[in-house]
Amino acid sequence: MEIKKDSRLRNFHQAKWDEEIIFELSVPGERGILVPEVEPEIQNELGEVADLLPKHLVRKNKPALPEVSQMRVLKHFLRLSQETLGADLNIDIGQGTCTLKYNPKVNETIVRSHKASKLHPDQAESTVQGALQIIHEMDGYFREISGMDAFSFQPSSGSHAILVMASIMQKYHEVRGEADQRDELITTIFSHPSDAAAAAVKGYKIITVFPDKDGFPDIEELKRVVSNRTAGLFITNPEDIGMFNPRIDEFTKIVHEAGGICGYDQANANGILGITRAREAGFDMCFFNLHKTFATPHGCGGPAGAALGVTNELKPYLPEPTVAFDGKKYRLDWGNEYSIGKSRVFYGAFPVILRAYAWIRSLGAEGLEEVARIAVLNNNYMLANIIEIDGATSPYPGGKRRIEQVRYSWDKLYQETGVGTHDISLRMCDFGFHLWSSHHPFIVPEPFTIEPTESYSKAELDEFLDGLRHIAEEAHLDPETVKSAPHRSVVHKMEESCMDDPKRWAITWRAYLKKHKGR
Amino acid sequence: MNTKKDFIHPYIPNSVPANKEAMMKKIGITDIDQLYEDIPEHLRFRDKMKIPKAILSEVLLKKHVEKILAKNISCEDQLSFLGGGCVNNYVPAICDEITGRSEFLTAYAGEPYEDHGRFQTLFEYESLMAELLDFDVVNVPTYDWGQAVSTSVRMAGRITGRSEMLLSDTISPDRFQVIYNYCHPLMKLTMVKHHLETGMMDLDDLSLKLNLNIAGIYFENPSYLGFIEEQGQEIAYRIHGIGGEVVVGTDPSSLGVLTPPSQYGADICCGDIQSLGNHMYFGGSVAGFISSRDEEKYVMEYPSRLFGVTRNEKEGEWNFNDVAYSRTSFDGREKGKEFIGTASALYGISTAVYLSLMGPHGMVDLGKKLVSYANYTARRLAELKGVRLRFNASMFKEFVIDFSGTKKTVAAINQALLEKGIFGMKDLSPEFPELLNCALFCVTDNHTKDDLDTLIDAIREVIS
Missing domain, CATH: 3.40.640.10 (Type I PLP-dependent aspartate aminotransferase-like (Major domain))
Known part of the structure; x- marks a missing residue:
């Protein structure tokens, strides 16, 4: 189904590098990084390292790690990062209960200081006063937050x-x-x-x-x-x-x-x-x-x-x-x-x-309260919109309002079209979104849980809503497209049964080679 | 009444009146406070939290926090020989580059489609660790070494249906406390003594403690006290003889030169990956691994996420997903194996990058370097008057020095070293009564011979 003209949905395709497994990149002799050599005086004094270890505990077979040059290692993991959506790039409100909000970049700058990263836990207390102060002040703030x-x-x-x-x-x-x-x-x-x-x-x-x-x-x-x-x-x-x-x-x-x-x-x-x-x-x-x-x-x-x-x-x-x-x-x-x-x-x-x-x-007491109030506003805005989508409901009439998230159901849509929450999750990938179902057991049938937090603007919430609307409509008009999704993600719909079969599952590359390639 | 209209924080876009009003209109309210009407008044907090006023500008926030951090002296500011489960190993630049990527840093629980890269990277982490450990199964990282042992012990309990575990009495007391809390009261932990001269396990004491209630044994190699346990094979033989499971904790940075525990009888191997491409963060950036053979009886007992690979031949794609998800508490709540939640995945990613860079030769070179530096430093220190090497055993990167003959306490020597700008050593006196005035030293690939000589010279001066 085509994206409607007035929709905010994106003509999206996720990065797809068809990247190899790191072991497939191995070329004997290539090096990613070198360890500084032991100085000759020490080498001469000690002789062979193997002689310093119990003979029966000297490793005979080198670990079969891949041998890959530095830039290729970098490229490999950069490509894999691009094949990961991440909250920074996503409107990550589809993972309710998990509060995926903005993680400020200044905090990343701060945390990289060697005054944090290079502290050893057994240093003298006089040398970690800053670290202890942070923990102590946090204790005070949380007393206020909780009582x-x-x-x-x-x-x-x-x-x-x-x-x-x-x-x-x-x-x-x-x-x-x-x-x-x-x-x-x-x-x-x-x-x-x-x-x-x-x-x-x-x-x-x-x-x-x-x-x-x-x-x-x-x-x-x-x-x-x-x-x-x-x-x-x-x-x-x-x-x-x-x-x-x-x-x-x-x-x-x-x-x-x-x-x-x-x-x-x-x-x-x-x-x-x-x-x-x-x-x-x-x-x-x-x-x-x-x-x-x-x-x-x-x-x-x-x-x-x-x-x-x-x-x-x-x-x-x-x-x-x-x-x-x-x-x-x-x-x-x-x-x-x-x-x-x-x-x-x-x-x-x-x-x-x-x-x-x-x-x-950064927020102070006033800001923390504003976080809460806007998170609740955003959530109830999503609620007001989602219950208008044909096929989506919000079970339980108990509370007049919802706080920071809502557990919804696609059960009505499923009954009408055969398209369920898992299908919709995979179709959401095609528009650059993530939509989770919910924790098991599914007390709410065909569940999904939306938690918009305070981080996303109204325009972004509207874009996400357009995604849900589009797919709900598509489920009626063209259910096959939804059920065969994703179409524009990193990989196509996979066969999952081998993950539960001890004869076929492969939790490591070496296990894969043994079980599937006879090595 | 809305009193918040002036507060527009850069992290909160919808505080802007235009957004707020449009949204309230859609909901059918005139004040956000109406959204809290389900909370009874007696449960409302009407006071103000006593938290300092917001530091709204980024530059002032950064200055504020950095001013506090400036009170710390780091292991980059001065030399350190502290180890004991957290080490100042060199972290390659590319590790930080990759773990700082927005996509990895902020991803969480996407499907194996939009988060294909997350699944592949953690699968590769498992696979790289598997080569180091010579085992076919490795979990997505858990919290720390303490948790990894705890879960390994509980796995041994479930596999054997027995409820008592033997532990070597030379393991880290800090780690032991974690294990004790996790196992209490369902599993009894019994300590096996060590030989005072070598540190190695007292096999006679082991034999005395063997019976058919024993689920297995946990020991470490290289040990917390630095010595290499040479009797792994014999210990494993005796434990297998009573139908128990052998769990071995290891420092993975040793496995370029040392035989992995899987090759001398371990059924489960565990430890920490902090030393493989992760910083120290005051002991806060640790992460535990658990590994085993690829047998259903082990795999089905892991509480952790296990990511597996399969090939989609039609599309020519690698696919990744959770293996045996039904094991987990996500699927079965209290009927799952222990529990699972957010743990330490990003440190696993850093380790994947690290091991890919190091390759087999890097890990061998690292191991050789650490063994050389430890032996050099230990020998030189033992030549000093009143100083001796505590254990008559081989070492990897850590070793215990006995200062009893110097008539000075470790605390006093450490204080004097600190004044010379050196974080010297970990005082073992409070942890092990029999190691009064003994201390643990650790060398790293961040050291040079000059650093080792600086330490040796400083100690010579301090004790003379």
Whole structure:
């Protein structure tokens, strides 16, 4: 179907280099970089290196890495970068729950300073005062954002922060002698999968509360499942469907009365900065993803980072070390009485913390609130437009408004045309967009989740909407084009079954050669 | 009432009144605050967050942050011999060029179509590491070495159906704390002693601790304390004898010269890729790898993303996608293997670039250089009065020096070195009671002979 004249859609084609696998570029003898030679005095003194090592542990076969000259290596990875869309080039609002916003370039300039990149974790504290100051000030800002009393930046990601919350919860019950009895963790189906999965790593039996007819987590169900076996509740709010649960403080009260503690998953905080906080909702712990709300780049899937906050009662349980300040000097503090120990080697994802620091300072309190307000405005603007698209719906009537994202459904379109959410995702590639479905299981049929953040202009939101409209219309008029997409992406529609077949899957090049080329 | 109309931040385009009003009109509201009407008043935060005022100009923001960072003294400002899981290896310019590319830096979770390059690059990362490790499966990077061991231990537990793991007692205590927290309370961790003279595992103690509840063993080679464990094959033999899994942690920068653990009996190999093309960032830019044979019983236990390749012969295209996605918690929530989320992919990309540049000869040259520098420095230091090499064993790039004979504490020597502009060594006294007044040194490819001699001369002066 042709692009309409008044549409903002682009006549797009993604870069397609047909680039080889790096091993195919190997030419024996080519070098990408040289290691400086060992000085002759040392060589003469020591003799053969092999003689300095245990004979049976000297590697016999050189690692079969490719041999490629420097510019060709550069070109190879530059081409692969061009075959990656990236939020900087995309209107990246189709990956709801993940808050793909603008990652300011000045933060990249700052983070490249050797005063950040070339710090070793075991340097004397007097030589890392700047780094410790950044972490300490961040602790203060996050107390304001959440109302909690102390923060750790040791968790490596949101999911990892959930693991740390589960560890703190478990230790808390251990100290009270109730850890064996309290073996159940309650979460909701519209909280991130890791709220269930990371808690299960600590041995918890997971109880999942489903939504009521309005789409809110069913409070009657919560009342039924709490007991003296309840260790705690991990819940997102707004949940992944984007509605704010107005009875959230009742949830924490119910769990507290049963003797459990409550962890607030604030991965979806972008619409509520300065608007509503964990403290007022009665939580004992919460965490924020620095790579989401706090604008650090996602890096193809990390580095990530999290700020994990607790009330004074749980402060002694935080991972060690935290950063203390006596008015003159910053120091690492190892004095948390019931500390869970460590969740990560050293002290946390410092480059991520540093970028998030710069972002917060750029905005200030007023700016953070403006971020939230515009993110919510953008989201409700998208909602008002998307529900007018034939075939798209926004399930759940509960909230009059949505906060920072909405989980929509293409089910009506699917029933009418046979074109479903996966087909539409792949067709969106043809216009330079990314559209994700949603986390499993698909409680909302044929789902997609849009989170526009504060970063994109109205014109860009309109362009994305034109993409959805075009494809929804195309699904009716020319479903085959949608179902056979992508047509203008890097590669064509692929056959996926081999990825689940142990005989055929190939997770490395050497495995591919063995399984498919008989080498 | 809207009080925000004057705040136009460069990061927030729709604060502009024209945009805002058009959008509010479409929604049918007159004030953005109406969008928060579902939040009850008692849950509203009506105070102001006490966060410093915005630094709106980019130049002033940059100056502000750089002024704080200027309080740091970096390993570029002065010499450093610190290691212990984070090293100041040289990072080739092209690594930074590639990881700084907008496309890689800001991509996240695109489909294998619009993010073909992300999938291919991380597949190549897996493949390059596989050659170094001589294993057919490598995961997309996890958080760090601590997480990589933790997951490897849990994999061993699931594969064997057993719940006790043996660990060498010479591993990094920092790392051990991570492993302990991750395994508690489902898996019991039992330490195996080492020989005080060599650092290597006490095989008698190992035998005493073997029984049919043991899921396997974890040890490191080269070890955290620098020595090379020579008994890998024997340890593996004994563990396999009781049906356990052998997990070995390794420094991948050693594998140009040292035999990879897969060749002496490891079932799972893990470690950190910080040393392969990544900076240090105060220990914050680490990333863990896990690898194994390509057998279903291992592959299906990884919680991580695993990217696979297939060939579309009709279109003449390489295709990449997730292998066995149903393993993951993305698919199965608490029924998935552990959990998965955003981890450390960009560091994997840097390592892919690094290994492509280094090639086989680069990794051999690097290994030889580090072994030479470590031995040279250790020998020279051991010639000083009151100073001795702690372990009678081969070394790779790190080694332990015992300063007990100097009548000076490591802390005092370190302070004196700092005054001479050297980050000297890691004090092991707080970590290992039997290593009182011992310290860990690390050499890198960033050093020259002059640097090594500077250290040796400085220590000579400090202790005399």
